[in-house]
Amino acid sequence: MAKLLVKLQRYFRRKPVRFFTLLALYLAAGSLVFLHSGFAGEPTVTGSQRGPGAGEGPGLPYLGVMQLSRGFKAAATMPEGGRRHGPWFKSTSKELAERAKAGDYGSTRSRALRGRSGREKEEDRARYIGCYVDNTRRRTLRGVSFFDYKKMTVFRCQDNCAERGYLYAGLEFGAECYCGHKIQASNASESECNMECKGERSNTCGGVNRLSIYRLELAQESARRYGSAIFRGCFRRPDNVSIALPVSQLMLNMSVDKCVDFCTEKEYPLSALAGTTCRCGFPTTLFTLHEREDEQLCAQKCAGEEFESCGTAEYLLIYQTQVQDNRCMDRRFLPTRAKQLVALASFPGAGNTWARHLIELATGFYTGSYYFDGSLYNKGFKGERDHWRSGRTICIKTHESGQKEIESFDSAILLIRNPYKALMAEFNRKYGGHIGFAAHAHWKGKEWPEFVANYAPWWATHTLDWLRYGKKVLVVHFEDLKRDLFVQLQRMVGLLGITACEDRLLCVEGQKDGNFKRSGLRKLEYDPYTPEMRKMISGYIKTVDTALKLRNLSGVPDDYYPR
Numbered sequence: 369m370a371k372l373l374v375k376l377q378r379y380f381r382r383k384p385v386r387f388f389t390l391l392a393l394y395l396a397a398g399s400l401v402f403l404h405s406g407f408a409g410e411p412t413v414t415g416s417q418r419g420p421g422a423g424e425g426p427g428l429p430y431l432g433v434m435q436l437s438r439g440f441k442a443a444a445t446m447p448e449g450g451r452r453h454g455p456w457f458k459s460t461s462k463e464l465a466e467r468a469k470a471g472d473y474g475s476t477r478s479r480a481l482r483g484r485s486g487r488e489k490e491e492d493r494a495r496y497i498g499c500y501v502d503n504t505r506r507r508t509l510r511g512v513s514f515f516d517y518k519k520m521t522v523f524r525c526q527d528n529c530a531e532r533g534y535l536y537a538g539l540e541f542g543a544e545c546y547c548g549h550k551i552q553a554s555n556a557s558e559s560e561c562n563m564e565c566k567g568e569r570s571n572t573c574g575g576v577n578r579l580s581i582y583r584l585e586l587a588q589e590s591a592r593r594y595g596s597a598i599f600r601g602c603f604r605r606p607d608n609v610s611i612a613l614p615v616s617q618l619m620l621n622m623s624v625d626k627c628v629d630f631c632t633e634k635e636y637p638l639s640a641l642a643g644t645t646c647r648c649g650f651p652t653t654l655f656t657l658h659e660r661e662d663e664q665l666c667a668q669k670c671a672g673e674e675f676e677s678c679g680t681a682e683y684l685l686i687y688q689t690q691v692q693d694n695r696c697m698d699r700r701f702l703p704t705r706a707k708q709l710v711a712l713a714s715f716p717g718a719g720n721t722w723a724r725h726l727i728e729l730a731t732g733f734y735t736g737s738y739y740f741d742g743s744l745y746n747k748g749f750k751g752e753r754d755h756w757r758s759g760r761t762i763c764i765k766t767h768e769s770g771q772k773e774i775e776s777f778d779s780a781i782l783l784i785r786n787p788y789k790a791l792m793a794e795f796n797r798k799y800g801g802h803i804g805f806a807a808h809a810h811w812k813g814k815e816w817p818e819f820v821a822n823y824a825p826w827w828a829t830h831t832l833d834w835l836r837y838g839k840k841v842l843v844v845h846f847e848d849l850k851r852d853l854f855v856q857l858q859r860m861v862g863l864l865g866i867t868a869c870e871d872r873l874l875c876v877e878g879q880k881d882g883n884f885k886r887s888g889l890r891k892l893e894y895d896p897y898t899p900e901m902r903k904m905i906s907g908y909i910k911t912v913d914t915a916l917k918l919r920n921l922s923g924v925p926d927d928y929y930p931r
Contacts (some may be wrong), residue, residue, distance in 0.1 A: 509548030717794030
């Protein structure tokens, strides 16, 4: 042993740098062990803890490495496996101690009971009220809904429902969130709400046709008022007003918020102000909301609010409430295998995802894809996972061009969009995701010029190829679809071989934006297109315009040409 120590001493005398390196490593290892023991009780947050912009829902602010010095004692008192809390949820240290004492976080009880016990101790601003039965044909919560099959959490669902002014938030199937003002179903056993949240495995998010429901006590009552409703315009009173708008209430002290609140409580998506009468209903063939009148015809002051207009007995002011029209929300796979493959073809950035959303609502059937996009599947496009030849979906999304790929389909809806807008939308998607935006550095750097040089010719050849090789092609311009959704959607549904139900199409008009559509192109402080780019793109526009007219189709819309 002595000889070994002597040899080591001589070695390090000859090479002192190695000695100090080993000493530094030893000290660093000791520091890490100390830190680990100090933070042994730190709460674990489901999902990865990321900084801002990482794509997570609302939750705790990101605590960077520099905040590790905030004391070991406080961290150690936090319950293990605790959930993320936003600004609504504030638990005192006393409450946390009581939870730990009761064994809420360390017992061997079932996950469902642990989640329930934790929920019952939350503040009244988000109170868990139980597990309820749900039905896909007649929803328990009939407000807006959204899905996220990857990152759904209890707080995210509550936050989205509260932001829209709803009283209740319900989670189902681990990934689905439903909002509403009324619970229209019976209780179920707590054991039936047994599915983990996809983004928060320590909590329960309902079950199969079972909702875990929370009551949201909003910080401000005004959040439920008409500020969250959508103004639809002034319309002439329908002939059969009692049938078209079946629920009514005399309000001598009428105001917009009172009528909107009344119709919201009655679970109707339309609120109609007619002087001192408030009417509620759905858009139907008796009242389509397609023929707007001059707003001056509705400019009669409200009895209860002198700065608002409340319409007249003959001309109604219409607001769309936050109640979701569920007549077009049910979707399923085709009951029998499709005999023909129908393409929903477009150049990237031309609105294909939005068109899929509209088609699914209008037909009640899922759409498929030539590709697989996990983010779209997680947002509710369940046909995304099927093989494109499965025959279970009503049509197939594709950006392909070329004779072989095009001839694989029996017919097609060809969606064409202004290339200036389509190129910018696809550039945003490529560098910012489906509903994100490209960074300023990408627009100013070499990426944008290279992108335009490569993609602009493809915009033209994509359309030309489908016109040349497609067997039965219905051309729809994105701009026309936005401008006259009802008529254009009728054409699209007709090609798919589905009998268009007018009431269902009217329902789609009220839900047209969906929850997976970019809110609009972010305004840049400058025009990203150079004169050379515009000259090139204008040439492609003329080529496509000529090709459309040669087939006796209407040419491109006038706004394709830059002014």
